[in-house]
Amino acid sequence: MVPSKKIxxxxxxxxxxxxxxxxxxxAGFETIVATSAEAALNCLDITRPHLVISDMQMSGMDGMALxxxxxxxxxxxxxxxxxxxxxxPDAVAAVQRGIFGxxxxxxxxxxxxxxxxxxxxxxxxxxxxxxxxxxRVAWRKSIITQNAEMEDILTKVERVAEGNASVLLLGESxxxxxxxxxxxxxxxxxxxxxxxxxxxxAIPEQLLESELFGHVKGAFTGAIRxxxxxxxxxxxxxxxxxxxxxxPLLLQVKLLHALQERxxxxxxxxxxxxxxxxxxxxxxxxxxxxxxxxxxxxxxxxRLYVVGLxxxxxxxxxxxxxxxANHFLRTFAEKYEKEINGFSPEATNLxxxxxxxxxxxxxxxxxxxxxxxxxxxxxxxxxxYDAMHQEEAQLVSFEEARKQFERxxxxxxxxxxxxxxxxxxxxxxxxxxxxxxxxxxxxxxxxLYKPKEKSKEFC
Numbered sequence: 001m002v003p004s005k006k007i008x009x010x011x012x013x014x015x016x017x018x019x020x021x022x023x024x025x026x027a028g029f030e031t032i033v034a035t036s037a038e039a040a041l042n043c044l045d046i047t048r049p050h051l052v053i054s055d056m057q058m059s060g061m062d063g064m065a066l067x068x069x070x071x072x073x074x075x076x077x078x079x080x081x082x083x084x085x086x087x088x089p090d091a092v093a094a095v096q097r098g099i100f101g102x103x104x105x106x107x108x109x110x111x112x113x114x115x116x117x118x119x120x121x122x123x124x125x126x127x128x129x130x131x132x133x134x135x136r137v138a139w140r141k142s143i144i145t146q147n148a149e150m151e152d153i154l155t156k157v158e159r160v161a162e163g164n165a166s167v168l169l170l171g172e173s174x175x176x177x178x179x180x181x182x183x184x185x186x187x188x189x190x191x192x193x194x195x196x197x198x199x200x201x202a203i204p205e206q207l208l209e210s211e212l213f214g215h216v217k218g219a220f221t222g223a224i225r226x227x228x229x230x231x232x233x234x235x236x237x238x239x240x241x242x243x244x245x246x247x248p249l250l251l252q253v254k255l256l257h258a259l260q261e262r263x264x265x266x267x268x269x270x271x272x273x274x275x276x277x278x279x280x281x282x283x284x285x286x287x288x289x290x291x292x293x294x295x296x297x298x299x300x301x302x303r304l305y306v307v308g309l310x311x312x313x314x315x316x317x318x319x320x321x322x323x324x325a326n327h328f329l330r331t332f333a334e335k336y337e338k339e340i341n342g343f344s345p346e347a348t349n350l351x352x353x354x355x356x357x358x359x360x361x362x363x364x365x366x367x368x369x370x371x372x373x374x375x376x377x378x379x380x381x382x383x384x385y386d387a388m389h390q391e392e393a394q395l396v397s398f399e400e401a402r403k404q405f406e407r408x409x410x411x412x413x414x415x416x417x418x419x420x421x422x423x424x425x426x427x428x429x430x431x432x433x434x435x436x437x438x439x440x441x442x443x444x445x446x447x448l449y450k451p452k453e454k455s456k457e458f459c
Contacts, residue, residue, distance in 0.1 A: 004030045005120055006047070010040040010054040010066065011082075020053070027113060037061035041069060048077070048151035051119050053112075056083030071098050074152045076159060078119040082107060139187035142179055144327050147317035153180070153309055160307050161187035166259070168244075168304045169282040171311035174359030177282040178242060180311060184280060185238040193237030196230050201246035204409050206427040207416060208251055210267050213258070219268025220427075222417035224451075231264050231275050238278045244304065245285030245296060256300045279304065314356040314363060321351050324360060328367035329379070340374055346381035354388065407442045419449035 007029050011017040014035060021031045032049060034040035038061055040054070052070060056063035067079045080101035101115040139161075140154055160167055161184050169177040178197065185195045203211055210219075214229030230239060241247075247255070258264045259279060263272040281304045290296035314321065325343065333340045343351070347370075356362055369387040370379045410424075417423040424446075425435035439446060 004028055005051070006030045006032065006049040007116070008032045008034065008040060008043055008049040008052045010034045010037060010052065010058070010063070012036055012055065012058040016055075023109060024116075029116075037063070037066035037069075040066060044070065044073070045148055047146070048074075048148050048155075050078075051116060052077060052079045053116075054079065054081055056081050067099055074155070076152075076155045080112075080115055080119065082112075139183050139191075143176070143183060144323050145317065145320050146323060147312070147320050149312055150317060150320070153311065154183075156307075156309060157183055158187055160184060160309075164278050165306040166279045166281070166304050167307045167309065168287075169280065169309050169311060171282075171284065172313050172359055173284045174361035175311040175313055176360050177311055178240065180309065181238070181240040181280040181282065185240075185278075188238070188278070190237050190278060194234050195238050195240065196234035197240040197242060198230055199242045200251075201243035204412065205248045205251070207412060208248070209254065210416070212251070213254070213264045213266050215267035216269045219266070220417075221420050221423035223268065224418065227266075229264065229266060231258065231277055232273065234277045236276055238280055241279065241281040243283055244281040245283035245287055245290055249295070249297065252297045252300050256297060256303060259300075259303050314359045318352060321363070322348065324363055325351055325367055328364050329371065332368045332371040336371055338371060338374065339377060340371060340379065341377045343379045343384075344381055347379050347384045350381055350384050350388075403442075406438070407444070410438060410442060410444055414444065414446055414449040417449075418451055419446045421446050 005028075007024055009017060009020050009024070009031055010033075011020070012035055017033050017035065021033050024031050032043055032047065034043050037054070037058055040052070043049075052066075054063040054066055061069075063081050063083070067081065070077055070079055075098070078100040079098075080103065081099055082103050082105055084105040100119045103112060103115065140157075143150070143154065145151065145154075157180060167181075167184060169180055171177055181197070182195060185191060198211060200208065210227065210229065212229050212231060214232055215223050215227050217223055217226050241255075258275065261272075262276070263274050265272055287296050287301055287305075291298045291301060314324075325348075329340060329342065332338075351363070358365075366384060366387040367379075369390070370383040373387075374380070374383055409428075413424040413427055417427065421432060421435060421439075425432050428435060430438070
């Protein structure tokens, strides 16, 4: 069953407020009522309706002032004004300021319903409200929220998805930027085409160009066949560039050229390849500060930041913590085949009061560990407490993290060069002797990465 549309009605006349609420409820809408503009703003802090209908003349803040507050916070939320003092110049001025509809009292109920229908169709950008709502549920089903700011962002996501503008997602690590990138893709006309993602911080600079743009056979030692890059793999769809703020400057120049010209050149090739790819990028860094420091190109920034969306941290949307915790609880209880029904009150309070530096990703990890270790139908305070502190204790030292990165980097070099130490050392910008010492330090046998003879299929 498709959920009914939600309408916020604002009027300081309680009789008229009740009458309008009854009429709209009978027409199939869900109504929220507020007896003042100030009360309406409080409602909007908690929930996000599809439409607002407000009286013009009210004690305290009037209807136009309420509209200005709404329009500043959420310009996509349609507002219809009802007034007993309407004139044609007033109506023209109101519409010019962005109000969707302006009706004088006594209003014709059919005219009001027609305006409501037009506003909802415009907001939904569909001639069929039911199919629109079904589509809305489909693309946003992985984003769980009851936070008003998040709802505003989701409204913008739906609008952004209609076109091909580049989108830059901002926010702390773990807030779910990739979920929003996928939502934009799924809500767009490109949804049946590939969604390809790459973490620009996780791939060494020497390999990132080949990963993005591809390479041709013979481009470098170890390039034994043509390799399609991610731009080509994402053709017709969306390429998500995660942690774009960590992309090396040399690659930023090549990315900018690709976005401007809509062509790429694989490494070692002079033949341009046209591309049709939508770019969504994300970063936890302050790119303005990175530009000032000379670490990020300003022209690339404005090419990527056609539309910018900032995802709030979990600490900024604490009302979502119970929703998310219970969602993860159901998911992991099913995964691990456990009969777990919920959290103890003390565990819930701990979840609500935690600082969550790791955001939604950290919450998910803690719920999974608690489910795995729980022997009772309720997750206890102690399980959640232990999971939180164990996660902090599991942070490896800087030295250990560097060793892990160094080994992974060497393995990737040996794979890309098929065990050719000379070429791998050249890509790493190290001499052969030093490179051999690095391999020995990490106990890596380069011969294992050389092409195997058909008669020898063992490791």
